[in-house]
Structures are given as C-alpha cells and as structure tokens.
Amino acid sequence: MIEINKSTIASWDRFYRANFINSLSGFKSVCLIGTKSKDGIPNLAIFSNIVHLGADPAMIGFINRPKAAAPDTIRNIEETGVYTMNHIHPGIIEQAHQTSAKYDANINEFEEVGLHMFWRDNCKAPFVQESRIQYALQLADIIPIPHNGTFLVIGQLQDVYLSENLVDDTGFIPLEKYESITSLGLNSYYGTTLLKQLPRA
Numbered sequence: 001m002i003e004i005n006k007s008t009i010a011s012w013d014r015f016y017r018a019n020f021i022n023s024l025s026g027f028k029s030v031c032l033i034g035t036k037s038k039d040g041i042p043n044l045a046i047f048s049n050i051v052h053l054g055a056d057p058a059m060i061g062f063i064n065r066p067k068a069a070a071p072d073t074i075r076n077i078e079e080t081g082v083y084t085m086n087h088i089h090p091g092i093i094e095q096a097h098q099t100s101a102k103y104d105a106n107i108n109e110f111e112e113v114g115l116h117m118f119w120r121d122n123c124k125a126p127f128v129q130e131s132r133i134q135y136a137l138q139l140a141d142i143i144p145i146p147h148n149g150t151f152l153v154i155g156q157l158q159d160v161y162l163s164e165n166l167v168d169d170t171g172f173i174p175l176e177k178y179e180s181i182t183s184l185g186l187n188s189y190y191g192t193t194l195l196k197q198l199p200r201a
C-alpha cells in the first residue's frame, strides 16, 4: 500500500489537493441545477455533491460551496424557494461542464453554454430541455456547515419528468438506460454499466 499522510496532503497545490480529495469520496451524481433570480434571470450550474436524504417525504440535498465561490444558485434558491435538477447524458457533457465557469449574475448560462430552457407552468425554475431526467424541488432548509463555510441545501421533491418510461416494476430507475453520467474529481465524466442486481439482504 502507498501511504499518503495528512501533512503531505496539506503540502499539495490546492487544485491538485482538491482533485485528489474530490475523487476519494467516489463517483458522484452529477446534475445541472436550474434556477431563476428574483429579477427573472435564469441560472444554470453543474453540481455533483448530491445526496438522497429520505424517500418519505422525498428529500434530496446538495452541497453548495461558500457563497463567495458559488453565489448564484444558492441565492436564487433562497429568493424563490424552487429549483430543478437535470441529469446529464453524453451529448451535453461539454455544455454541462462549461456551466461551472464563473459567469456574472446577470448572464443567462443556458444561452452562454448552448443549452435550452424549458419552462413548465407549475414551476418557477427552468428545466434543461435536453435532459432526459428532470425534477423540481421546493426548498426545505439550508444548513450552514461552519467548519468550511459550505451549505447543505435540502429540497423536497415535487414533480419528476422522464424522457421515456424505463422504470422497472420495483420502482428502480435504471439510470444507465437513460445514459445518465457520473463524475469524478473536478473534470472527469463517466458512463455506467450495471454489474449486478441482488435480492434484498
């Protein structure tokens, strides 16, 4: 085994360290989060620290970096209380990745990266038209994590939209059939294949 101790990690260049630590915790559920500011400006950004918090009520959380680093999505969510999550497939990886660039708050990132907004009457936030799995969330809570200035943003699931019905008869969504990708580190994206499905242990 190769041992990498805490002080070695602390001595690394910050981008090298960020890539290493980010990879360590595993493949991520990468999505595009769509929001709209109170002044009506749409915003789109890629997020990968997404976590299932419970199924009843259906709650999904994500980690937002400190506001100085990633200000727009969290501010729009605080202002409007709604946001959308949109899965990414191989055809839109470049555009999705580009949303991580720092754009001014008055720039519409959909237009900037070449993705299309899709609006639904019952949701004030934009969906990504190209996305095959889309869902809307209502803000439930924003929990600050004082240790590093990040935030756990918790949403209650509203409506879900699938490009086609591939849900199996147990309720399982075989994401690989929609070609939903996963990410690792800060700039690597992967397709997935099912290795094994087991009965309840």
Ligand SMILES: Cc1cc2nc3c(=O)[nH]c(=O)nc-3n(C[C@H](O)[C@H](O)[C@H](O)COP(=O)(O)O)c2cc1C
Residues within 6 Å of the ligand: 030, 043, 044, 045, 046, 047, 048, 049, 050, 062, 063, 064, 065, 066, 069, 070, 071, 072, 073, 074, 097, 099, 100, 101, 102, 103, 183, 185, 186, 187, 188
């Ligand atoms: C693959 C990938 C995953 C990312 N995941 C997150 C994340 O989980 N949380 C976060 O705050 N930023 C994440 N980012 C960075 C944001 O996309 C970036 O800070 C973006 O500009 C935030 O935009 P906003 O100011 O519109 O919210 C990620 C970037 C990439 C490339």
